[in-house]
Amino acid sequence: MPHAPEPALELTGVGHDYRRDGRRGATVPALDGIDLSLDAGEHLVVVGPSGSGKSTLLRLVAGFHRPTRGTVSVNGRPVRGPGPDRGVVFQRPTLFPWMTVRGNVEFGLRMAGLARAERRALAEHQLALVGLADAAHLRTYELSGGMRQRVAIARALAPDPGIVLMDEPFGALDALTRERMQEEVRSLWLLTGKTLLSITHDVGEAVRLGTRIVVLSARPGRIVLDEVSDLPRAGEPGTHPDFTATRDRIAHAVRAAAR
Amino acid sequence: MSVLAPDRPSAEAPAPESGGIAPAVRSFGLRALSVGGFLLVWWAVARAEVWPPVILPGPGAVWDQAVATSTQGYSGHTLQEHLGVSLRRILVGSVLGTVGGVLLGLVIGLVPVARAVLGPFVTFVRTLPPLAYLSLLVIWFGIGEEPKIWLLVIASLPPVAVATADAVRGVAPDHLNAARSLGARPWHLPVWIVLPHSLPEIMTGVRIAVGVAYTSVVAAETVNGVPGIGGMIREAQRYNQTDVVILGLIVIGLSGLLLDWLLQTLDRTVAPWRGRE
Ligand SMILES: Nc1ncnc2c1ncn2[C@@H]1O[C@H](COP(=O)(O)OP(=O)(O)OP(=O)(O)O)[C@@H](O)[C@H]1O
Ligand SMILES: [Mg+2]
Numbered sequence: 001m002p003h004a005p006e007p008a009l010e011l012t013g014v015g016h017d018y019r020r021d022g023r024r025g026a027t028v029p030a031l032d033g034i035d036l037s038l039d040a041g042e043h044l045v046v047v048g049p050s051g052s053g054k055s056t057l058l059r060l061v062a063g064f065h066r067p068t069r070g071t072v073s074v075n076g077r078p079v080r081g082p083g084p085d086r087g088v089v090f091q092r093p094t095l096f097p098w099m100t101v102r103g104n105v106e107f108g109l110r111m112a113g114l115a116r117a118e119r120r121a122l123a124e125h126q127l128a129l130v131g132l133a134d135a136a137h138l139r140t141y142e143l144s145g146g147m148r149q150r151v152a153i154a155r156a157l158a159p160d161p162g163i164v165l166m167d168e169p170f171g172a173l174d175a176l177t178r179e180r181m182q183e184e185v186r187s188l189w190l191l192t193g194k195t196l197l198s199i200t201h202d203v204g205e206a207v208r209l210g211t212r213i214v215v216l217s218a219r220p221g222r223i224v225l226d227e228v229s230d231l232p233r234a235g236e237p238g239t240h241p242d243f244t245a246t247r248d249r250i251a252h253a254v255r256a257a258a259r
Numbered sequence: 260m261s262v263l264a265p266d267r268p269s270a271e272a273p274a275p276e277s278g279g280i281a282p283a284v285r286s287f288g289l290r291a292l293s294v295g296g297f298l299l300v301w302w303a304v305a306r307a308e309v310w311p312p313v314i315l316p317g318p319g320a321v322w323d324q325a326v327a328t329s330t331q332g333y334s335g336h337t338l339q340e341h342l343g344v345s346l347r348r349i350l351v352g353s354v355l356g357t358v359g360g361v362l363l364g365l366v367i368g369l370v371p372v373a374r375a376v377l378g379p380f381v382t383f384v385r386t387l388p389p390l391a392y393l394s395l396l397v398i399w400f401g402i403g404e405e406p407k408i409w410l411l412v413i414a415s416l417p418p419v420a421v422a423t424a425d426a427v428r429g430v431a432p433d434h435l436n437a438a439r440s441l442g443a444r445p446w447h448l449p450v451w452i453v454l455p456h457s458l459p460e461i462m463t464g465v466r467i468a469v470g471v472a473y474t475s476v477v478a479a480e481t482v483n484g485v486p487g488i489g490g491m492i493r494e495a496q497r498y499n500q501t502d503v504v505i506l507g508l509i510v511i512g513l514s515g516l517l518l519d520w521l522l523q524t525l526d527r528t529v530a531p532w533r534g535r536e
Pocket of ligand 2 (some may be wrong): 054055056091167
């Protein structure tokens, strides 16, 4: 099959300034001069110091904000708002407390018009994937932070979006669960060929998971490093001979960007 | 309630809310004590005859009236009938007021133009004492059941509308974003996100509304209010039957407490996440 004509994700000359409440005309520049093009089936991982505009970048792709400058397109069409073609895992879990865990995971399926039995089976499957098969009946406020984050992942994946956007999805997890979830996301990505965009502070995670790694500078975020990598397609990225060198290079760039 | 729970070792603490028999007994005991104390003081003061019985009848006289009105009736109706009619008015009035208030609050909260136009009007109506517009309602609707129900609707609608409107504006943008990213269309949001998000505050509004309906029902029943607790009190006042007046007050107060307890229970069932997000 020939290559898809347009990239799954394309940002050209994207910049974003937040308006500040209270002060008329005052703005906070969060992103500037972002040019980025991502093919379908790639996993873009964005790293950078805190406040460098990583979440802003993700939220522009999700369609939560309109960019102040430039254009964001998904599959060749400019982004006009949020949509079920892009699943989102938020930096802070935004589960619906008025629904059970199952209700949350089924929500996207319900909006897609699936019948009850189908919804149930798919939700059960997603919850099992994140290791929460027996938590389906719980209320979201009965979960720990890490459990909430895993439900958020299951909820985003359930409607089977072509692109998945994850803002520090493993931030609240312990080292062991985090490793398991990383491996889960990697095999899911290998299996489904989804396009992924994720954000992390963990450079090792970026190198294990990203086929494309972008480092943003401190505010306003600009791209200071843009690497292509094949490691995530390897059997065991963590033990690959190139792993350490790549990780050190990126860690160095992040440290430099923070200054 | 949990404030009154005695300290216990943390090993057995995980009981949710009002856990255990001991705290429940203790809390009940304290309440019984305060009611008993009040009755004792009342009895003593009445017994000392500081004021004549027409001003302050004793608990015994009120109790006798309670028995008499429940069995033989007062103004042609038993106490239960008076209370039942009043409760029915409160129920119909505050249910209609709640439904109207939620709808109005949704519109005010979601549509900026509606907020500008209707907001001040709701606030205006909210500040009016029910007795003030009762006269107008009587002119419009006569002295039957209608003006009474309308009075309670008008009294209970604004608190629910204001609570709903505030809650609606407090919905987290990322809850809306999350829903949209999961495929919800804009017209799905009020039912799936905005309303359920606002439930805890709406329930608070409903409790206030029922309270307002309670205080207003006596006002509503000052015109042709028999049967009805307010009507009963008014009749008793005309004949200086202070014991019946006090009996009416006690019955209103107690049934109000019971109703509020029911509403609190309902609140915990429909919005169990309140304060725990
Ligand atoms: N809603 C907002 N209103 C105003 N300013 C904002 C808003 N969101 C983010 N900012 C500002 O934009 C800049 C970038 O924020 P962003 O959340 O994108 O950073 P980040 O890279 O995700 O940081 P972190 O790693 O801490 O999550 C920050 O300086 C922040 O103060
Ligand atoms: Mg962020």
